[in-house]
Amino acid sequence: MKFILYTLAIIILGYLGHTFLPWWSIVIVAALVGLFTDYSGIRAFSLGFLGVALLWGVYATFVNFQNEGIIASRLGELFGGMSPTIMLLITTLLGGFLGGLGTLTGNQGRKLFSGAKK
Amino acid sequence: MRIIKFIVILLITFGFTYFINNPIDIKPRAIPPIGKLLNPFTGFWNNGESVNQFNDRSYQFDGLSGKAEVTYDEQLIPHIFAENLKDAFFIQGFITAKHRLWQMDISTRAASGRLSEVMGELTLKNDQLQRRRGMVFAAENALKGWEKHPEDIQNLNSYTAGVNAYIQSMKPRDYPIEFKLLDYKPEAWTNLKSALFVKSMAQSLCMRENDLESTNTLSVFGQETFDFLYPLQNPKQSPIVPKGTIWDFEPLEIPEKKPILMGLYDHKPFEKPAPFLGSNNWAVSGSKTKSGQPILCNDPHLAMTLPSVWFELQITTPGSQSYGVSLPGFPGITIGFNNDVSWGMTNVGHDVVDYYKILWSDQSRESYILDDQVKPVRLKYETYKVKGGKTIIDTVRYTEWGPIVYESPEHPMKDLAMRWIAHDSGPNELNVFRKFHAAKNFDDYYEAVQEFVVPPQNVVFASSTGDIALKIQGKFPLKREDQGRFIQDGSNSDNGWHGFIPPNHFPQVKNPERGFVSSANQHSTDSTYPYPYHGGFEDYRGRTLNMLLDSMSEITVQDMMDLQNNNFSSKAADALPLMLSLLKTPASDDTEKKILQDLKSWDYYFDKEDISPILFNYWFSEFYNLTWDEMQSKEEELKLDLLYPESWRTIALLEEAPDHDFFDIKNTPAIETAQEVVTLAYEKALEKIKEKLNNNKDYNLGLHKKTKVPHLGRIDAFGSKILDVGGDATALNVVRGNHGASWKMIVDMSKPVKAYGVYPGGQSGNPGSPYYDNMLDHWANGKYYEKLFLKSASEGGDKILFRETFN
Numbered sequence: 001m002k003f004i005l006y007t008l009a010i011i012i013l014g015y016l017g018h019t020f021l022p023w024w025s026i027v028i029v030a031a032l033v034g035l036f037t038d039y040s041g042i043r044a045f046s047l048g049f050l051g052v053a054l055l056w057g058v059y060a061t062f063v064n065f066q067n068e069g070i071i072a073s074r075l076g077e078l079f080g081g082m083s084p085t086i087m088l089l090i091t092t093l094l095g096g097f098l099g100g101l102g103t104l105t106g107n108q109g110r111k112l113f114s115g116a117k118k
Numbered sequence: 119m120r121i122i123k124f125i126v127i128l129l130i131t132f133g134f135t136y137f138i139n140n141p142i143d144i145k146p147r148a149i150p151p152i153g154k155l156l157n158p159f160t161g162f163w164n165n166g167e168s169v170n171q172f173n174d175r176s177y178q179f180d181g182l183s184g185k186a187e188v189t190y191d192e193q194l195i196p197h198i199f200a201e202n203l204k205d206a207f208f209i210q211g212f213i214t215a216k217h218r219l220w221q222m223d224i225s226t227r228a229a230s231g232r233l234s235e236v237m238g239e240l241t242l243k244n245d246q247l248q249r250r251r252g253m254v255f256a257a258e259n260a261l262k263g264w265e266k267h268p269e270d271i272q273n274l275n276s277y278t279a280g281v282n283a284y285i286q287s288m289k290p291r292d293y294p295i296e297f298k299l300l301d302y303k304p305e306a307w308t309n310l311k312s313a314l315f316v317k318s319m320a321q322s323l324c325m326r327e328n329d330l331e332s333t334n335t336l337s338v339f340g341q342e343t344f345d346f347l348y349p350l351q352n353p354k355q356s357p358i359v360p361k362g363t364i365w366d367f368e369p370l371e372i373p374e375k376k377p378i379l380m381g382l383y384d385h386k387p388f389e390k391p392a393p394f395l396g397s398n399n400w401a402v403s404g405s406k407t408k409s410g411q412p413i414l415c416n417d418p419h420l421a422m423t424l425p426s427v428w429f430e431l432q433i434t435t436p437g438s439q440s441y442g443v444s445l446p447g448f449p450g451i452t453i454g455f456n457n458d459v460s461w462g463m464t465n466v467g468h469d470v471v472d473y474y475k476i477l478w479s480d481q482s483r484e485s486y487i488l489d490d491q492v493k494p495v496r497l498k499y500e501t502y503k504v505k506g507g508k509t510i511i512d513t514v515r516y517t518e519w520g521p522i523v524y525e526s527p528e529h530p531m532k533d534l535a536m537r538w539i540a541h542d543s544g545p546n547e548l549n550v551f552r553k554f555h556a557a558k559n560f561d562d563y564y565e566a567v568q569e570f571v572v573p574p575q576n577v578v579f580a581s582s583t584g585d586i587a588l589k590i591q592g593k594f595p596l597k598r599e600d601q602g603r604f605i606q607d608g609s610n611s612d613n614g615w616h617g618f619i620p621p622n623h624f625p626q627v628k629n630p631e632r633g634f635v636s637s638a639n640q641h642s643t644d645s646t647y648p649y650p651y652h653g654g655f656e657d658y659r660g661r662t663l664n665m666l667l668d669s670m671s672e673i674t675v676q677d678m679m680d681l682q683n684n685n686f687s688s689k690a691a692d693a694l695p696l697m698l699s700l701l702k703t704p705a706s707d708d709t710e711k712k713i714l715q716d717l718k719s720w721d722y723y724f725d726k727e728d729i730s731p732i733l734f735n736y737w738f739s740e741f742y743n744l745t746w747d748e749m750q751s752k753e754e755e756l757k758l759d760l761l762y763p764e765s766w767r768t769i770a771l772l773e774e775a776p777d778h779d780f781f782d783i784k785n786t787p788a789i790e791t792a793q794e795v796v797t798l799a800y801e802k803a804l805e806k807i808k809e810k811l812n813n814n815k816d817y818n819l820g821l822h823k824k825t826k827v828p829h830l831g832r833i834d835a836f837g838s839k840i841l842d843v844g845g846d847a848t849a850l851n852v853v854r855g856n857h858g859a860s861w862k863m864i865v866d867m868s869k870p871v872k873a874y875g876v877y878p879g880g881q882s883g884n885p886g887s888p889y890y891d892n893m894l895d896h897w898a899n900g901k902y903y904e905k906l907f908l909k910s911a912s913e914g915g916d917k918i919l920f921r922e923t924f925n
Contacts, residue, residue: 018157018159022290023153023159024135024139024153031131056157063158066167066171067886070166070169070887074885075295075835077835078834078835094152094157095157095158101130105127105131108127108128109128112120
């Protein structure tokens with residue numbers, strides 16, 4: 001249950017960050033949420049991965065749908081002939097990886113100060 | 119332990135984020151910052167516009183004096199309704215920037231030699247060339263002239279403010295995709311950039327000179343051969359002002375001819391505009407049309423690009439409404455129409471660029487001798503802030519003639535200064551298009567074009583009251599015979615221009631008996647025009663155009679569309695019968711017989727389904743190269759550039775002097791005549807065409823041409839697909855490489871006026887918009903859109919996509 005709440009927190013705060021702050025604010029958002037977690041490293045990483053992958057993936061899919069794939073095909077061609085679907089996948093994975101790194105960093109930071117046992 | 123683990127993870131997170139927020143510097147082009155580019159909120163996804171959802175919007179700006187409204191029609195063409203022209207230009211600036219900001223930025227950067235600031239070392243050479251040509255110097259001088267006219271400079275200020283209002287409203291996520299890929303930010307627009315834009319048009323249209331090659335050729339081959347190979351007038355030419363026109367003015371005194379300064383120059387000549395860069399315009403009077411009203415047509419040919427060369431719009435102010443295409447970076451409508459008149463442009467080929475050999479007074483090249491006096495050069499330091507590299511400074515030397523554009527440290531006495539009309543201050547190009555907007559009749563048109571100076575243009579006109587006219591407009595130096603055809607001695611001011619031809623002596627036609635006026639970049643006049651001139655002129659399209667217009671009557675709009683898309687080549691009609699008559703050794707096998715048979719029955723139309731036009735072009739170019747082999751071998755021997763004879767002259771020689779020594783191929787012991795050369799050329803051409811047919815038996819001109827509209831920044835993925843089109847450099851439907859009609863317009867001057875047009879691209883400059891290239895197929899298929907010319911902002915009904923209001 002908590003995991004879902006944390007995921008939602010990343011999505012909502014991440015979206016706000018993307019609206020008002022530079023794009024890399026998503027990493028800070030993920031790290032901040034990560035600070036609240038006492039998960040294992042892998043679970044913390046998964047949390048950020050899922051949250052940001054969802055946010056980026058769903059948003060990009062929405063844009064791509066409205067745009068009927070025009071910009072994704074052009075950029076895909078520029079990157080050596082990738083389809084819009086592949087472009088979506090890469091975007092989602094990149095977002096997930098960044099989010100995972102963010103939450104993991106926060107999570108490790110908390111462990112530094114909380115003194116909790118591993 | 120924990121602290122180390124934390125620090126490692128933190129560093130990885132930070133490092134990775136930093137890494138993907140910055141470009142990776144791999145030569146020659148850096149890889150864009152991946153994270154910035156891929157994140158869907160500020161990256162490239164954000165440039166993906168919704169294809170079918172449009173929202174009305176309203177804006178508020180202090181720069182506006184009244185209310186204004188803009189309605190966008192189905193082709194995303196804005197119709198501006200403003201309370202005055204100043205407001206209209208603000209909005210034109212705002213919406214042009216909204217759709218074309220990167221194009222505006224990159225084209226003015228290219229003009230002023232600032233590309234390498236964003237593109238890196240790749241473009242440095244190009245930048246240095248632009249600086250040496252004094253493009254910024256030219257733009258600054260233009261602006262000085264404009265600033266003397268308060269009303270016009272206020273209008274330009276308003277346009278600039280409109281562009282900047284848009285730039286200020288942007289967030290990084292709104293930046294055009296090219297800014298994101300090249301990782302730089304838009305900078306503020308300035309009046310100087312608008313001036314630069316005009317000068318860059320002048321540069322691409324004025325530089326049709328061969329002073330350097332002509333001087334070399336004259337010095338190598340001597341006067342007699344030169345005169346024989348390079349006559350100024352083509353006897354077959356059908357000039358813009360009809361042959362036999364009486365010049366009803368007393369010409370100024372022409373200075374006496376002077377001997378030509380011989381010399382050999384091994385500077386690499388500047389790249390010339392492609393010889394087929396040309397345009398057509400014409401107007402037919404009511405006596406030749408079905409409706410009884412004039413029809414005006416114009417198709418300017420420029421290097422086609424995406425984002426498109428032109429931005430289409432309607433401007434409405436109380437009492438005046440005009441419609442047409444504008445240049446992204448300059449206020450007003452350049453080619454278009456209003457309720458009463460229509461106007462269009464083609465380029466004038468008169469040589470307005472001359473070169474002067476500088477006599478340095480010493481090795482330092484800081485002073486030179488003019489009329490026995492020592493004059494200092496003005497040194498201009500040019501700074502290049504190369505992206506991802508160092509800052510480079512070099513020096514451009516300005517003489518009284520102009521900047522030193524050709525220089526070589528080994529032979530400083532061959533340094534050349536450029537005298538170019540576009541460096542001069544004075545004309546007020548701004549008021550030309552302001553006046554066209556409100557023009558009601560011939561007199562208004564005549565007054566409007568007066569200050570149109572650079573680049574010189576053939577300005578065609580038609581009115582709903584039945585007048586048609588064409589004026590050759592520009593600023594033309596008064597030259598002695600052959601002056602400026604060759605490099606001149608820069609140590610004597612008498613070699614300079616002796617003033618200018620008075621504007622009322624410019625060649626012009628109004629309501630001629632033949633019922634039409636026309637131009638296709640050919641000679642302005644026949645040889646009776648009292649002022650000597652030379653330059654680069656087209657030899658085939660003008661003849662086709664005049665021949666066809668002459669034969670037409672009861673003309674409809676459809677006839678005019680067909681004429682703009684006409685593929686007939688006068689060059690093929692001139693050359694092919696001659697070449698066929700000289701051809702020995704008929705084809706041997708069946709395939710070869712069939713190929714030759716097809717060629718013999720070819721109608722000289724460059725239609726996309728045919729193969730004969732490919733064979734003709736192969737054959738002619740092989741024949742041309744074999745004929746002028748002595749030019750090539752001399753060039754290699756002397757390591758310099760020569761002038762090659764024009765194709766019309768080569769064809770004329772084939773007819774008049776088939777035994778001439780020039781037809782002999784110099785590296786063979788035998789003495790060849792035109793017959794052998796034509797035959798040998800055919801064999802070579804036949805081999806080429808057979809190879810094409812072996813690979814694809816359905817090979818044709820459309821496949822062969824591989825016509826594409828490339829991206830302005832040469833990003834392949836942002837260019838068009840390959841288009842299946844016909845046409846040729848010598849046909850009215852000029853399509854060659856990426857050159858072609860950048861806008862086709864037909865205006866029927868009935869009441870109310872009806873207009874049709876199309877261009878190869880779309881209104882949006884965003885590769886992520888369906889309006890980036892939506893008109894391309896229509897253009898390729900020779901189809902047109904009927905234009906929506908709205909009386910009020912409430913008109914248009916379901917043809918309106920959305921509205922914007924400005925307060």
